[in-house]
Amino acid sequence: MSTRENLITQAALLLDKGGDAAVTLRAVAHAVGVSHNAPYRHFKDRNALLAAIAERDFRMLALAFEGTRLGDAEPIQRLKEALGLFIQYGRDYPARYRLLFSDPGIGAAGGSLEAAALKAFTAFAGLVEDAQSTGALPPTPTRELAGLIYATAHGLVDLQAGGRMREQKGLSAAEQGVALLLLLLGAS
Amino acid sequence: MSTRENLITQAALLLDKGGDAAVTLRAVAHAVGVSHNAPYRHFKDRNALLAAIAERDFRMLALAFEGTRLGDAEPIQRLKEALGLFIQYGRDYPARYRLLFSDPGIGAAGGSLEAAALKAFTAFAGLVEDAQSTGALPPTPTRELAGLIYATAHGLVDLQAGGRMREQKGLSAAEQGVALLLLLLGAS
DNA sequence: ATCCTTTGTTGACAGCGTCAACTTAGGAGA
DNA sequence: TCTCCTAAGTTGACGCTGTCAACAAAGGAT
Structure with missing residues (x-):
């Protein structure tokens, strides 16, 4: 190595x-x-090293999303799987998670970090698109709906990592929150 | 002073x-x-000073939410107002915003910070409750629905502050996202 | 055989958070 | 009124940090 x-x-x-x-x-x-x-x-400096960690993890996230998309389950189920992975990542590696999503000063890194972050989101949007095609999610423009779900998951994970969201018994608050969101979006 | x-x-x-x-x-x-x-x-140390900033701002947020609740407009409109304030705060003072919601190491501060943060959220939940009572939002348990909306707004603001959310023309991505969420929740 | 590029080294510097010891001002108790 | 204790502030020092500059070696290309 x-x-x-x-x-x-x-x-x-x-x-x-x-x-x-x-x-x-x-x-x-x-x-x-x-x-x-x-x-x-x-x-170049300390921030560049941190940015390299973030870039590597964004790439892994993108791969995980893309891999999930190829699964056998129903599209909406695959989306839930991906969200579960995302939440688990944030819960198991909170410091790393915050580096990817909440660290200022990393933005100044060359465009490759942004590209990796965008690739992860794009893969996620693909999962949302699949779920929409089966009618499991409303026909809102995919990019906006994906952004909304992505942001919600992020918000839940981030609040939970910061202790601003109480843990429920069994499922984490983030898992419950995402389930509620999908329920409310799909039950309409 | x-x-x-x-x-x-x-x-x-x-x-x-x-x-x-x-x-x-x-x-x-x-x-x-x-x-x-x-x-x-x-x-006690640097973190304690940062925590004091956060506590003061959480108190101000709580007051802003409580004040909004007393307005004349329809409950759902008051909720939107509060969300607008929240988003604007995050956009105008991103570093401060991240201190409140995404700074590790502040958690070790005495319980008064947590109390202030909880008070802000509780005030926000009150706005959600009012909106539910007019049927503008689904009758999901208030605390969970409020947590979901709160987390979504936070996620949108945080992603936007980190540049991981593109700006749309006119409205910010966060404002658009929140509007979309309320639309999807209310149109059901 | 030579030279340039890459990779690594040692040494130095200022700025940081924090600790310890000293000073001072002002009110409580006699 | 005198004394003394406490809160608030000061100076000085320590080790650690990111970063810069200068030097060393190694290895492939010419």
């Missing part, structure tokens, strides 16, 4: 373990086994 | 102007005109 990839991996590990503040360039470099300035050969 | 309040005000100003990273204890102290260590007489 290249040093660059090692840096990204170890940085993500530190992020999961100790949150944003734990991702110090020196700690990452030490974890990889290089000097404290080696990361600068691969990343 | 007490030094403590001055510290909160200047910190919020710096936050608006330069984002989270600009809120350095030394810069805040300098802006107030005290030594670099004076803030420690009023706040």
Whole structure:
């Protein structure tokens, strides 16, 4: 594995373990086994390293969505699966999740991060489109409806990660919220 | 005005102007005109100062929601007004908004911050309840429906603040998204 | 055989949060 | 009135951080 990839991996590990503040360039470099300035050969600055983590994870999200779309289940069921994955990702890796969706200062990274983020959303919109084609969701313009569901899922996950949403017994608040949204959208 | 309040005000100003990273204890102290260590007489550490900003703003949000509830317009219209205020707050003060809703490390603050956040949400739920009572929204349990709408608005604002949501012409994506949600919820 | 590019190193710097110790002002209690 | 305690503020120091500059080696292309 290249040093660059090692840096990204170890940085993500530190992020999961100790949150944003734990991702110090020196700690990452030490974890990889290089000097404290080696990361600068691969990343312009700390934000660029964080952006690389985000880009990698957005790509994985996109792949997960695309993979889900190919499943056997009913389209609306596949959409629910994808939303479940999304919520689980946010719950299991809250610091990483917030890096992808709520970190300022990462925006200045080259367009490749934005492209990866857009690709993930586009894959998600495909799932919504499939569900619409079976009448399980209203015929609202796909892009807007997908944006609405995406934003709702994000809002639920983010509020839950911040403790601003109480946990219910059994299902997480986010899972319940998404289920309610789909119910209200589909029952009409 | 007490030094403590001055510290909160200047910190919020710096936050608006330069984002989270600009809120350095030394810069805040300098802006107030005290030594670099004076803030420690009023706040345990940097996070405690940030939490104080968040608490103050949550209180203001709660007041805004409560005030809106007393308006003359139809309940569903008052709810839309409140959502408009919320979105505008997030758009005008994105760094502050993210402090309230997406900042880890603030959770460790005493329960008074959580209480203020809950009060804001409770006021919002009151608006939803009023709208339900006129049949403008489905009779889903109020707390869950309010949580859903709240989370959706938050998700839209947060995605927009992070640039992950394209701006439409005229209305912001968040305003459009909320309108679409209410339409889909109410048209059923 | 030479040279340039990539990758890595060491060393330094200012700025940060935080701790410790000292100073001062002002009110409570005698 | 004198004393003393507490709250508020100060100076100085510490280690850690991101980042810059200068140097070293290694390896393929010419």
